[in-house]
Amino acid sequence: MADEQEPPPSAFSWVQVAAGWILVGVPLLWGIFITFQKAALLFR
Amino acid sequence: MGFLDKERIVAKPGFNRWLVPPAALAIHLSIGMAYGFSVFWLPLSRAIGITAPVQCPADMSFLERTFATTCDWKLSILGWMYTLFFVFLGSSAAIFGGWLERVGPRRAGIVAAFCWGGGFFISALGIKLHQIWLLWLGSGVIGGCGLGLGYISPVSTLIKWFPDRRGMATGMAIMGFGGGALIGSPLADMLMKRFATPTSVGVLETFLVLGTVYFIAMLLGAFGYRIPRPDWRPAGWVPTVTANAMVTTRHVHVKQAWRTPQFWLLWAVLTLNVSAGIGVIGMASPMIQEVFGGKLIGVTGALADLTADQKAQVATIGAAFAALLSFFNIVGRFFWASLSDFIGRKRTYMIFFVLGTVLYASAPNAGRTGSVALFAGIFCIILTMYGGGFATIPAYLADMFGTQFVGAIHGRLLTAWSTAGILGPVLVNYIREYQISRGVPNAQAYNTTMYILAGLLVAGFVCNLLVRPVSDRYFMSESELAAVRGAK
Numbered sequence: 001m002a003d004e005q006e007p008p009p010s011a012f013s014w015v016q017v018a019a020g021w022i023l024v025g026v027p028l029l030w031g032i033f034i035t036f037q038k039a040a041l042l043f044r
Numbered sequence: 045m046g047f048l049d050k051e052r053i054v055a056k057p058g059f060n061r062w063l064v065p066p067a068a069l070a071i072h073l074s075i076g077m078a079y080g081f082s083v084f085w086l087p088l089s090r091a092i093g094i095t096a097p098v099q100c101p102a103d104m105s106f107l108e109r110t111f112a113t114t115c116d117w118k119l120s121i122l123g124w125m126y127t128l129f130f131v132f133l134g135s136s137a138a139i140f141g142g143w144l145e146r147v148g149p150r151r152a153g154i155v156a157a158f159c160w161g162g163g164f165f166i167s168a169l170g171i172k173l174h175q176i177w178l179l180w181l182g183s184g185v186i187g188g189c190g191l192g193l194g195y196i197s198p199v200s201t202l203i204k205w206f207p208d209r210r211g212m213a214t215g216m217a218i219m220g221f222g223g224g225a226l227i228g229s230p231l232a233d234m235l236m237k238r239f240a241t242p243t244s245v246g247v248l249e250t251f252l253v254l255g256t257v258y259f260i261a262m263l264l265g266a267f268g269y270r271i272p273r274p275d276w277r278p279a280g281w282v283p284t285v286t287a288n289a290m291v292t293t294r295h296v297h298v299k300q301a302w303r304t305p306q307f308w309l310l311w312a313v314l315t316l317n318v319s320a321g322i323g324v325i326g327m328a329s330p331m332i333q334e335v336f337g338g339k340l341i342g343v344t345g346a347l348a349d350l351t352a353d354q355k356a357q358v359a360t361i362g363a364a365f366a367a368l369l370s371f372f373n374i375v376g377r378f379f380w381a382s383l384s385d386f387i388g389r390k391r392t393y394m395i396f397f398v399l400g401t402v403l404y405a406s407a408p409n410a411g412r413t414g415s416v417a418l419f420a421g422i423f424c425i426i427l428t429m430y431g432g433g434f435a436t437i438p439a440y441l442a443d444m445f446g447t448q449f450v451g452a453i454h455g456r457l458l459t460a461w462s463t464a465g466i467l468g469p470v471l472v473n474y475i476r477e478y479q480i481s482r483g484v485p486n487a488q489a490y491n492t493t494m495y496i497l498a499g500l501l502v503a504g505f506v507c508n509l510l511v512r513p514v515s516d517r518y519f520m521s522e523s524e525l526a527a528v529r530g531a532k
Binding site for chain 1: 057058059060061062063066067069070073220223226227228230264268276279360361363364365367368370371374416417420
């Protein structure tokens, strides 16, 4: 079976994963923060 | 250009599949700005007058207005760009889906980057020359094609990398399309303020910056794409060979898929779910203002009875409501698509249609009780299911038709989106206007609309109920599959 020979992802690849998620996650969280700031008016 | 070839992006052993979702998100967050284009309408409507729009002569024809350089564009003329986005998104996804499957996601992602980023540059030229047709062509037509290609580019790849969590994987990417405007709108607003001068509204410069940023982000995303080997599967994962006929292990060719009743039932399911949701998104802000009026700012009286200052405050609350809905639209994409991995796609859509019908039908009562929180809560849940419908459909298609052509089949199904983009708003706006013309107070003009949207969801429920496993005769034989894979 193919998966039996598949080596696990390297430790460095997890660093790349973290970097990738930070690159897309930070702008997204910023956008969500701004949205919440606007939406807070609804509950004042 | 060999580095763009599909064969060159087959992942090496040990590749970390979790690198693919952020690459897909980079593309979807970029193209998701299409939802946020309304932030440009008001500044563009006074591109010549700067402080106030310069009106065109009343007797000027539509064609003359299209080429006029001495008077400003009307909002209705600018709004055509939004229509073009979704028409070309659906049609380009349908037309180029098969090409995407042949050439792979990287080439498609790069073409999408050129179309979407380049569209901003053409539009910037249109602002410079004050030619609206260049904006329609740049952002609407060419950008719209970028939307379609960018939207479907990661779908098939993610489904192949995450056979154990198809819904979650596509939900993560499609969440980005909902989230793009959350980043792009405030960013565009900041840039326009930064670039505005006494002789410019700042949109031209903003388009150049955004076009560059999105082009780079999409290129990075496209270069991050890797595809698994055909026989790859996650370590330790064994496909469940159960009696669940709603999840096939075989493959239907894209040329056969649209001949199946299942394809058209799912097309109807998506159209009906999206029509109802788009209708709500389009009317969210005016709806809450008209239903609650002065109550939103703690005073009595209907919206029409308020002072100009009070109306401005109420309008701000309306915008806050629209912002809140956009957040729940995103949350729903990830939540419902991930949940569908556990409860199944058909059951997930059953929940959308049953819960959605109940919520739409309850909305008028919630308005009558005067509870803003209850009313807002109902629509927040509805919007999660609108987003969830988009995010769950690729996995539903993969379950029904297999993974070999799921990107192309998904592309063709997205024509449902274009249809819903016209059907939903038209339905909602015309019913509301008809109600008001018959003397119904503005605050109650949405009630019938809600019942009709609930009716759409009942029809969607029936369509989803009729979805059955695809007949054996539509599936490719082993030799046909080998020929297709060998030809790529």
